[in-house]
Amino acid sequence: MNNPDHNHKFSLTTPLYYVNDVPHIGSAYTTIVADALARFQRLQGKSVLLITGTDEHGQKIQRTAAEQNLVPQVHCDRIVDSFKSLWDKLDIKYDRFSRTTAPKHQQIVNEFFDRVWQQDDIYLDRQQGWYCVSCEEFKEERELIANHHCAIHTNKQAEWRDEENYFFRLSKYQQQLEKLYESQPDFIQPPSRRNEVLNFVQQGLKDFSISRVNLDWGFPVPEDPKHTIYVWFDALLGYVTALLEPDQEPTLDHALSQWWPINLHLIGKDILRFHAVYWPAMLASAGLPYPKRVFGHGFLTKDGLKMGKTLGNTIDPSKLVDRYGADAVRYYFLKEIELGKDGDFNETRFINVLNNDLADVLGNSLNRSLGMLKKYCQSTVPQLTSADYSLDHPLKSIGWDLGDRVSQAYENLQISHACEAVLTLVRAVNKYIDDSAPWKLFKQEQQAEVEQILYAVLESVRLSAYLLSPVIPVTSSKIYQQLGFDWDFNRDQLAQIEEFQLHSKWGKLSPNKTLGKANPVFSKLELPSED
RNA sequence: GUCAGAGUAGCUCAGUUGGUUAGAGCAUCGGACUCAUAAGCCGAGGGUCGGGAGUUCAAGUCUCCCCUCUGACACCA
Numbered sequence: 001m002n003n004p005d006h007n008h009k010f011s012l013t014t015p016l017y018y019v020n021d022v023p024h025i026g027s028a029y030t031t032i033v034a035d036a037l038a039r040f041q042r043l044q045g046k047s048v049l050l051i052t053g054t055d056e057h058g059q060k061i062q063r064t065a066a067e068q069n070l071v072p073q074v075h076c077d078r079i080v081d082s083f084k085s086l087w088d089k090l091d092i093k094y095d096r097f098s099r100t101t102a103p104k105h106q107q108i109v110n111e112f113f114d115r116v117w118q119q120d121d122i123y124l125d126r127q128q129g130w131y132c133v134s135c136e137e138f139k140e141e142r143e144l145i146a147n148h149h150c151a152i153h154t155n156k157q158a159e160w161r162d163e164e165n166y167f168f169r170l171s172k173y174q175q176q177l178e179k180l181y182e183s184q185p186d187f188i189q190p191p192s193r194r195n196e197v198l199n200f201v202q203q204g205l206k207d208f209s210i211s212r213v214n215l216d217w218g219f220p221v222p223e224d225p226k227h228t229i230y231v232w233f234d235a236l237l238g239y240v241t242a243l244l245e246p247d248q249e250p251t252l253d254h255a256l257s258q259w260w261p262i263n264l265h266l267i268g269k270d271i272l273r274f275h276a277v278y279w280p281a282m283l284a285s286a287g288l289p290y291p292k293r294v295f296g297h298g299f300l301t302k303d304g305l306k307m308g309k310t311l312g313n314t315i316d317p318s319k320l321v322d323r324y325g326a327d328a329v330r331y332y333f334l335k336e337i338e339l340g341k342d343g344d345f346n347e348t349r350f351i352n353v354l355n356n357d358l359a360d361v362l363g364n365s366l367n368r369s370l371g372m373l374k375k376y377c378q379s380t381v382p383q384l385t386s387a388d389y390s391l392d393h394p395l396k397s398i399g400w401d402l403g404d405r406v407s408q409a410y411e412n413l414q415i416s417h418a419c420e421a422v423l424t425l426v427r428a429v430n431k432y433i434d435d436s437a438p439w440k441l442f443k444q445e446q447q448a449e450v451e452q453i454l455y456a457v458l459e460s461v462r463l464s465a466y467l468l469s470p471v472i473p474v475t476s477s478k479i480y481q482q483l484g485f486d487w488d489f490n491r492d493q494l495a496q497i498e499e500f501q502l503h504s505k506w507g508k509l510s511p512n513k514t515l516g517k518a519n520p521v522f523s524k525l526e527l528p529s530e531d
Numbered sequence: 532g533u534c535a536g537a538g539u540a541g542c543u544c545a546g547u548u549g550g551u552u553a554g555a556g557c558a559u560c561g562g563a564c565u566c567a568u569a570a571g572c573c574g575a576g577g578g579u580c581g582g583g584a585g586u587u588c589a590a591g592u593c594u595c596c597c598c599u600c601u602g603a604c605a606c607c608a
Contacts, residue, residue, distance in 0.1 A: 192536055196603045199534070203604070269602080336543070342601075349542065352557055360570050368567030375566075423556085427571095434572040439565070520568050 010041040010048045012264040015271060016055040016098055016238045019079035020064055023086050025300055025307070025345070026268060028317035032330050033297065033339060033415065034266045035092045039470035039489075040410040045497035049259050051242040052087070053098030054080050058136050058231035062217040072217045076101060086318055091326045091473055091490055098242035100234055104250035105241040109234055110222050111252045115286040117223060121169040124224075127209050130158035136231050138209065165209035166227060173281035174205050180280055186293055188276045189413070190340040193269060193296040197276045208278065236279050239265070252286075262291040269296040295413060298342035315345060324525055327472040328354050334471050335419040351525050357423060358475060358522040362464065365429045366479055369457045370518035372450075376442045379515050381458065381484070382451035386507025389452075394432045395460045396506055398425045403504030406467045419471060422464045429460045458483060459509040466503045478521040484513040 014034045017027045031052055038050040056076040065075035080099065087094060099105070116122055129138045130148055139158055148158045181187060181198060188194040211227035212218070218228040239262060243255045265275050275294045283290055300315075301307065307314050321329050332350050335357070337343030373379055389396040402425055409418035438450045465479035473489040480487045502508050 192602080195535060199603060338544085341537095344543080346542080349557080353543090355568095356557065359568060364568055364570045366567095368565095368571075370567090372566045420556085427556090430571050433566075434564080437564085437566090442566090518567085522568085524568065524570095 008046050009259065010038075010046050010264075011243075011259040011262045012038060012048075012050055012266060013239050013242070013262055014050075014052040015267050016053040016100060016235050017083060018055045018058075018060075019076050019083075020060055022079060022082040023317060025315040025317045025320070027083075028086065028090065028329075029300060029333050029337075030266055030268060030297065031087060031092055031094075032090060032333050035090075035094070036330070036334055036415055036470045037264070037266070037410065037413065038095075039093065039473070040407075043470060044407070044500045049096065049243070050094045051096045051098055051239060051262075052092075052094045053096065053238055053242060054083060054100065055231065055235040055238065056080075056099060056101045057218040057228075057234055059133050059212070059215050059217065060136060062215070063133065073101060082318075086321070089318065089321045089326060090329065093490070096242040098238045100238045100241075102241065104244060105234075105238060106219050107250040108241045108244075108252060108255060109219055109229060109237050112237055112240070112282075112286055113222055113229065113233075115252075116168070116282065119285050119287075121172065121285045122166050122210065123169070124164055125167050125207075125209075126163070127165045127167075128162045129160075131161045132158045163213045165213070166211040166221060166224070167207040168210045168233070168278075168282070168285075170205045170207050170278065170281050173284055174201065176284050177201055177205075177277065177281060180290055184290070184293075187280075187290070188272075189293060189295045193272055193276075193340075197272065200273065201277060205277070205281075232274055232278070233282070236274065236282065256288065261289045263293070265291055265294045267294065267296055269298060272296040295340070297339050298337075300337070301342060301344045303346050304344055323528065324350075324354070325474070327358070327474045327522070328525060331358060331419075331472050334415045336416070338416050339413050347527065351527055354522075355524045358472065359520070359524045361423065361430065362426050362461070362468075362475070362479075363520055363522040365426055365433075365457070366461045366465075366482065367518045367520060368433065369429075369454060369461060370482060370515060372438055373454050373458065373515060374518070376438065376447075376450050377454060381509060381511050381513045381515065382455040383511045384451065384455040385511070386459075386505075389456060389507075393456065394435075395425070395428060395456045398428055399460050399463055399506030402463060402506065403467065407504070410470070415471065419468065422467050425460055426464050429457050429464075433457060455509065455511070459507060462509050463504070463506055475522050478519070482516060482518060482521070483509065484515050 012034055014027075014031050017023065034050060034052070038048050041048045054076070056072075061076065062072050065072040068075060070078075076099075080097075084097065113122075127138065131138050138161070178201060181194070181201070185194075188197050210230040210233040211221050211224075212230055213227055215228045218231060219234060221227040221229055240252070240255050240260075241250070243259045244250055245254075245258075248254045265279075267275050272294070276296075280290045299306075302313050302315060305313060317329070328350075332345075332353060333343075336349070336353055370379075373381070386396065386400075391397060391400065402421060405421050406418045409415070409421065433453070436449075436453050438453050441449045441453070461479060462483050465476040465483075469476035469480075469489040477488045477490060480489070
């Protein structure tokens with residue numbers, strides 16, 4: 001907590017995705033958001049740990065593997081490969097990929113389980129009820145629809161179970177949790193989600209079972225190996241295991257020494273309760289500090305409809321990247337969808353937004369400016385600095401505090417606002433060029449004025465590319481390179497604080513540098529004709 | 532059923548403590564220009580701000596009722 005390094009470190013997680021199937025668009029969405037946030041923190045010179053990974057235990061996995069005549073681990077390995085390959089395609093730069101089947105994870109789980117056990121927070125009790133394997137949850141009779149089918153997995157029938165399970169004394173932590181929500185008001189975000197949790201907790205917490213019998217695929221309960229630790233209990237601890245250095249001996253102390261507590265758990269709204277209620281209670285029992293915040297984002301729809309296999313309207317994230325590229329997919333989800341709200345994917349809108357924002361507005365502003373620099377200044381950046389412009393200059397007036405405003409937006413997880421703020425500058429660039437018409441001034445031999453305009457324009461494009469680099473690293477890199485910087489936002493991510501302070505301010509563009517030929521940085525997309 | 536959030540131009544959304552002709556981006560149409568990825572710039576059309584009633588000099592903005600959507604919780608079967 002009082003670690004002096006604290007402000008220089010930032011740890012965040014995506015969920016550990018369930019390996020029931022290849023990654024779907026929702027997992028891609030969360031991970032893209034997490035990556036952009038991580039990139040922004042790195043840009044500021046902070047040490048960042050971005051954790052993602054997979055949750056691989058449970059009956060559902062065991063059965064899915066069996067259906068394909070695979071042993072569970074082989075099935076998991078295959079799915080894990082598909083996750084990793086998608087993250088690569090999307091330019092996701094994760095620091096840890098935490099798998100719950102990793103041997104070191106079992107040691108962490110055992111140690112943690114033992115701590116909770118020592119607290120007398122685990123007890124054996126009989127549990128009867130309907131169990132949805134797809135949810136890996138016991139359901140109340142009333143939660144089920146006709147014929148005991150699960151309300152979420154409507155094609156799956158819940159199974160009657162009557163078994164002895166170990167229970168976690170969640171009820172004991174009711175007050176502590178309420179105190180947590182009160183003393184850390186932004187622990188759960190956005191506020192609407194927070195209210196839901198508050199509502200739920202106020203009604204009284206019930207203990208929940210954390211073990212299953214008749215299940216092999218998982219870790220045995222240390223004190224009673226006939227039982228297998230419940231998949232969620234195991235999965236959440238994957239965040240802790242992820243904190244271990246690669247060669248470190250897997251103990252809780254080691255895991256928690258550097259990066260705990262996690263600054264941000266980024267999750268979908270469907271798993272809010274596990275992260276906002278069960279997880280902090282488990283941590284409290286083990287005597288560990290709480291994470292700083294849990295953010296539950298919204299869901300994606302397609303053309304206004306819920307996506308689902310039954311409707312057959314799912315989006316394959318892998319195909320989407322193959323067709324349009326990582327920057328395009330990233331930009332759409334980060335800019336066009338307000339984090340926290342549900343958002344819609346519509347392919348025509350997707351094309352329109354990208355072609356306008358990235359090709360016509362951002363890309364073309366660079367292209368036309370470099371064209372003029374070549375014709376009017378022999379491609380040499382004019383000998384000017386920020387000091388040569390007054391604060392009411394059309395571009396400097398927007399650019400001078402843009403870095404601060406955009407930083408604030410990223411900090412608040414308002415990536416969409418950050419993009420919008422940058423776009424305002426780029427749109428102003430295009431307007432400024434037309435208003436000042438350098439081509440006329442050049443014909444009138446007003447060279448100084450032309451240079452004054454071009455420097456301001458190029459610098460504004462530079463600043464925009466820099467501030468958008470967490471969102472569109474490929475495009476930003478191309479812009480930076482054409483502006484004479486030897487920099488690749490995908491490769492070089494170890495920034496210094498001083499660098500950020502320079503590059504995030506208007507006026508960093510180095511004068512006198514001779515720039516190369518302009519090349520479109522973002523090619524226009526086309527709707528697929530017919531498949 | 533209870534609670535929370537939402538319903539503003541074709542689409543995605545902004546709209547401060549109620550106050551001049553309700554805004555932006557995209558899409559559509561028209562115009563002038565040429566440095567540019569036929570991009571950009573200028574302009575136009577397009578909204579009874581979910582519906583109704585009320586408070587007020589004045590309501591997208593406050594109150595009440597209703598409708599629709601989303602979510603959480605509960606109940607019934």
